[in-house]
Amino acid sequence: MNVLVIGGGNMGMTYAEAIAKSNFLTAGSLMIIDQSKEKRDELRATGLFEVHDQLDTCLSRADVVLIAVKPVHAAALMKEMKPLISTEQLFVSIMAGVTIDTIKQGLDAVKVVRAMPNLPAQVGLGMTSFTGSDEVSRLELAAIEQLLDTTGRSINLTSESEIDASTGISGSGPAYIFYFMQAMMDAALKMGFDQHDARLLVGQTFAGAVELFNESTLSPEDWMERVASKGGTTRAALDSMDENNVNALIQEAAYAAFRRAEELGKQTKGTEAKDG
C-alpha cells in the first residue's frame, strides 16, 4: 500500500513519522508533500520518507491519501487535487470540522474517512476517533484503523456529529490539560518555587495521576475522594473549585470546541473556510 501525507505540519509530520517507524508499510511506500520549502527541507532531513514538491509527482501513486492541512486550506487543496485523483483511492482527512460530504464533493471522490487525532500522537499516546463513508469497505476501514493506531489508540465512531464531539474532548483536550498545568505552575512560581522545580512538581503530579486513572476502573471522582482527607488540604482545594464552578466552566470550554468544529464544517461546505 502506498500512502501520501499532504501537509507536513504538527499532525502530518507526526503521522508520517509514526507510520514510517512502524512496520505497517514496506520501505519506500510513504510519501509526504508540503507547500513550504522550509518544511520540505525539515522533512527530508529525517530521511524517513519520500518528500515531494508537487502533487503531480505523487498523488496518483497513492492508495491512501492523508489530508493534514488546516481547514482554511481545504478548498484550495481539493481544487488542486481533483484532476489528479481516481475513485479507487481512499482519502483520510484529519481536518477539524470538514465533513465527509464536503470532501467527496470537493474531490469528486467516494471513499473518505474522517478522523480526529490529537497531539500526544507525537509520543505514541494519541487518541484518534474516525468514521468512514458508506463506500469504504470493512476491510479498508480495518486497514485505516491499523494506520491510525501507529500513533496510539483509536475509536471507530458511527456519526460525524460524534467526530465533532470528540474534537471537543480528545482532539482539543490536550490543550485543556496544558491550561490546567500552566495554572498549577503559575501557582507554584507564586509560592516561590523556581521554574525547574515547579515543572517537576506539576509534571510528575500529572503523570502519576493519569497513570493511577488508566491502571484502574475507578472514576476521577473516586480518585479525588482517595486524595482528600476529611477536613484536610485537598478538600479545601476541591471546595474552592466547586464554589467557583470550575467543573461547569471546563464543560463549557469543551462544548465551545465542539461548536467550533460544527461551525468549521458549515464554513468549509462548498466554499473557502473563513478561519481556523
Ligand SMILES: NC(=O)C1=CN([C@@H]2O[C@H](COP(=O)(O)OP(=O)(O)OC[C@H]3O[C@@H](n4cnc5c(N)ncnc54)[C@H](OP(=O)(O)O)[C@@H]3O)[C@@H](O)[C@H]2O)C=CC1
Ligand atoms: N494540531 C493538533 O493538535 C491537531 C490538528 N488537527 C488537524 O490537523 C490539521 C493540521 O493541523 P496542524 O498540523 O496543526 O497544522 P500546521 O499548520 O502545523 O500544518 C499544516 C501544513 O500543511 C501545509 N499546507 C497547507 N496547504 C497545503 C497544500 N495545498 N499543499 C501542501 N501543504 C499544504 C502548511 O503549510 P503553511 O504553513 O505554509 O500553511 C503546513 O505546513 C488541521 O486541519 C487540524 O484541524 C487535528 C487534531 C489535532
Ligand SMILES: O=C(O)[C@@H]1CCC=N1
Ligand atoms: O484547534 C484545532 O482546530 C485543532 C483541532 C483539534 C486540535 N487542534
